[in-house]
Amino acid sequence: MALYEQTVPQFTKMLSNIEAWLDLGAEYAKAKNFDVAVLLTSRLAPDQFHLLRQVQAACDQAKSACARLTGKEPPKHPDTEVTFDELKARIATVKSYLATFTAKDFEGAESRMIPLAFMPGKGLVGADFLSEMALPNFYFHTSMTYAILRHNGVDLGKRHFIGGLNLQDV
Amino acid sequence: MALYEQTVPQFTKMLSNIEAWLDLGAEYAKAKNFDVAVLLTSRLAPDQFHLLRQVQAACDQAKSACARLTGKEPPKHPDTEVTFDELKARIATVKSYLATFTAKDFEGAESRMIPLAFMPGKGLVGADFLSEMALPNFYFHTSMTYAILRHNGVDLGKRHFIGGLNLQDV
Secondary structure, eight states, rough: OOOOHHHHHHHHHHHHHHHHHHHHHHHHHHHTOOOOHHHHOOOOOOOOTOHHHHHHHHHHHHHHHHHHHTTEEEEEEESSOOOOHHHHHHHHHHHHHHOOOOGGTTTTTOEEEEOOOSSTTTEEEEHHIIIIHHHHHHHHHHHHHHHHHHHHTTTOHHHHOOOOOOOOOO | OOOOHHHHHHHHHHHHHHHHHHHHHHHHHHHOOHHHHHHHHHSTTTSSSOOOHHHHHHHHHHHHHHHHHHTTTOOOSSOOSHHHHHHHHHHHHHHHEEEHOOGGTTTTTTGOOOOOTTTTEEEHHHHHHHIEEEEEEEEHHHHHHHHHHHHHHOOOOHHHHOOOOEEEEO
């Protein structure tokens, strides 16, 4: 199974899903006549990242997972976004970056040793990095984004989380 | 990359992580002198599954993903659990079921056609089923379980979500 297929298209789709959730959040704010910035700074617990930071983190996880699995240096994206439009632009930037990867970039990624910055001298083999770190971290921040919006009344369901499927005739 | 490695060990670890979060929830309930059943029936939105049902759903996603990718019939687990101990037993049952799978069971799983019950005549190829359905659904319910506990004050952090890592010397 190719690591490209397990990362780039799925991260890209999930980031597009987040864009759609944010748009639903903005519509909800307009309909209820409150500033969408209230949603952006909402959180589920006082010591948890707020919505805007969850989206930044999901972007970073997608970006750095693909970069690290392919031995590239990820571009730096300082967390300077404050507004709804700035956050949407951050997502678009990361989607454009993901679009630069090819399946060939991921050749051998499953056995590449990936050092962990927070654990000097230790690392994970690429396949383990994907399943134990990259995917759980990406889905964690993606799910928290969804959960904060849902908790605040935005009309989201599971279908918005899953998004489109590469359906085949059986 | 082997589909066994991307599913069985990671689902098993995440289910063990959920057991640990539930234990922290029970300790929290005891320390604050409230019934742990209050946590089990908590939710983030009135039209969302409560905690107990999120755990059942995570169990079902892990079980059915492995069964469907390997062409097996998953065991039926009716959602009859009500108490904390019953929920813990459900998780243990699913972990035992996952332990029956071998890497050999997953041979050819990436190209196996998996029909979708909710979309007659349509299906997903195994590799797409894993990345587009099984993993997002599993992490969705796992993350909602975490989010409900966190929202209610249980002292969870990202390390509890990620759990142990298959670390190597670099």
